[in-house]
Amino acid sequence: ARRERERLCMLYHPDKHRDPELKRQAEQLFNLVHQAYEVLSDPQSRAIYDIYGKRGLDVEGWEVSTAFSFGLGMISVGVDATDLFDRYEEDYEDVPGGGFPHVEINKMHISQSIEAPLTTSDTAVLSGSLSTHNGNGGGNINVALRRVTSAKGWGEVEFGAGDTHGPLLGMKIFRNLTARCFVTAQCGLHFSSRGVRPGCTTMLARHLDKNTMGYLQWRWGTQSSMNTSIVRDTKTSHFTLAMQLGIPHSFMMMSYQYKFQDDDQTKVKGSIKAGFFGTVVEYGAERKISRHSVLGATVSVGVPQGVSLKIKLNRASQTYFFPIHLTDQLLPSAVFYATVGPLVFYLAIQRLVIRPYVRAQKEQDLEKHRESSASDIARKRQEAESVLLMQESVRRIIETEESKMGLIILNAWYGKFVTDNSQKHERAKVIDVTVPLQCLVKDSKLILTEATKSGLPGFYDPCVGEEKSLKLLYQFRGVMHQVLSPEGEALRIPKQSHRIDADT
Numbered sequence: 001a002r003r004e005r006e007r008l009c010m011l012y013h014p015d016k017h018r019d020p021e022l023k024r025q026a027e028q029l030f031n032l033v034h035q036a037y038e039v040l041s042d043p044q045s046r047a048i049y050d051i052y053g054k055r056g057l058d059v060e061g062w063e064v065s066t067a068f069s070f071g072l073g074m075i076s077v078g079v080d081a082t083d084l085f086d087r088y089e090e091d092y093e094d095v096p097g098g099g100f101p102h103v104e105i106n107k108m109h110i111s112q113s114i115e116a117p118l119t120t121s122d123t124a125v126l127s128g129s130l131s132t133h134n135g136n137g138g139g140n141i142n143v144a145l146r147r148v149t150s151a152k153g154w155g156e157v158e159f160g161a162g163d164t165h166g167p168l169l170g171m172k173i174f175r176n177l178t179a180r181c182f183v184t185a186q187c188g189l190h191f192s193s194r195g196v197r198p199g200c201t202t203m204l205a206r207h208l209d210k211n212t213m214g215y216l217q218w219r220w221g222t223q224s225s226m227n228t229s230i231v232r233d234t235k236t237s238h239f240t241l242a243m244q245l246g247i248p249h250s251f252m253m254m255s256y257q258y259k260f261q262d263d264d265q266t267k268v269k270g271s272i273k274a275g276f277f278g279t280v281v282e283y284g285a286e287r288k289i290s291r292h293s294v295l296g297a298t299v300s301v302g303v304p305q306g307v308s309l310k311i312k313l314n315r316a317s318q319t320y321f322f323p324i325h326l327t328d329q330l331l332p333s334a335v336f337y338a339t340v341g342p343l344v345f346y347l348a349i350q351r352l353v354i355r356p357y358v359r360a361q362k363e364q365d366l367e368k369h370r371e372s373s374a375s376d377i378a379r380k381r382q383e384a385e386s387v388l389l390m391q392e393s394v395r396r397i398i399e400t401e402e403s404k405m406g407l408i409i410l411n412a413w414y415g416k417f418v419t420d421n422s423q424k425h426e427r428a429k430v431i432d433v434t435v436p437l438q439c440l441v442k443d444s445k446l447i448l449t450e451a452t453k454s455g456l457p458g459f460y461d462p463c464v465g466e467e468k469s470l471k472l473l474y475q476f477r478g479v480m481h482q483v484l485s486p487e488g489e490a491l492r493i494p495k496q497s498h499r500i501d502a503d504t
Contacts, residue, residue, distance in 0.1 A: 072319070073111060073317060073318045074318070075318070076108065077105055078324075079105055081103045081326055082327050084101045084103065085326055086331070108132050109132075113125055113126065114126045123146045124143070125144040127141070127144070138162065142160035152176040154173075155174075156173075158171070166190060168188060169188065170188030170189070183205070186200070186201045201218070203215060203217040211233055213230070215230075225246020226246065227245075228242070235259065236259050237257060238255075242254075251274060251277070252273070252275065254271065255272075255282075256269065264288045266286075267286050267296075268283075278303045282298055284296060289350070292316045293313065295314075298312075304328070307334040309323075311342065366464070398438065404444070407474060407475075407476050409446075410473045410474055411471075411473040412473070413471045414431055414468065415430030415469075416430065416466050416467060430471075433458060436459060439457070439458070449490055470487075471483075471485075472485070474493060476493075479500075480499075481495075
């Protein structure tokens, strides 16, 4: 950064220009170089700039503040739709028109948590829940105090009350044993009219390799069990194998999830779980439908559980869950409609609602971004048009490069290029950056980092919010070269792969 500052200061030094107008422009750019260097050289200012941009530097009094933040929340609505597939027709013979199937909401659960940092190491967590099932309801509220004791662990004390489980007193500890192994321990006392019910859970986890974790869990209390599982998570898949021995449930479970490498982060999954309670097979998919929302659907087929459809929507830190029980028996019609119904419904909603909404949201965000950055773009454009300040330096650089058959930038364009046939009706939005790039050539080399190129001297953004590229035609050792570099990617020239063959 220091060397770059010195080079730009030499380029824009006011004393190098005699023309009054050029001298005034040089003074403005010279001062901007000094301001940029002061920001980059101060760690705190640079951190503020990286997060909030230039506007963040104009805010005075940056301090650490305590503020409430909403944690995880869930709304679950259980639906009993067994009357759609499992009913006796004679029950509706006396009803005009045969009657309609009876679908009802038989359970509901709402939970929410709020976190408040008290100090740099202490955090208070307030959580509560309400639930109802077949007309009977209850709720509870919990308060937890968490302290980070060191870089290796933290501890938490929890107090709770409610008519669901009565008063609660609990404690949780997390500790990193090694760089690849950690342990958690949790114990609690539940007070009720039947007496005190103690419980304890301990889990040991270890990294088996870069993508694989192994877990051992022991639970003692009203439902004692021992559980072991292996979880492998890669860029394209997620695999889980688990086995549990316990009272009253013992089972083996295996699940696999495939992750498509698309913009919507589509995932398909399947699992099988077998134990003393029966066997359950599940399959489903999930997909990102907007910037902060993920929609998923899972079909569950089991004995003796029957057939269920589970729909889940994750919106930021909130989860909306809708388990729909279709039948207590294994009916092919229920399995078919549970599989095809959500797919057809999603495709219709995707085409009629989601895509138009996302398109309108992107256009609205783009327009806001253009309005908010209009003044900055105008200033950068005015600075970029001051290429006369660079002419003398460019002339010297070109003479030096020509004398040694070095790197000479013949043409350079930055912006949005129209190359696809479907975009022929659009106009290219590019600016000429030949002179600014030639100024950056040093020792027959040009190196650009991965950062946005619109921040380079002599550049500005000609198409805010749209995909941009840098197109160069340059000469090295008397041979023509050409390259198209997408925005955000590093560029280093000259390269042999950029060479234009004589026969082409």
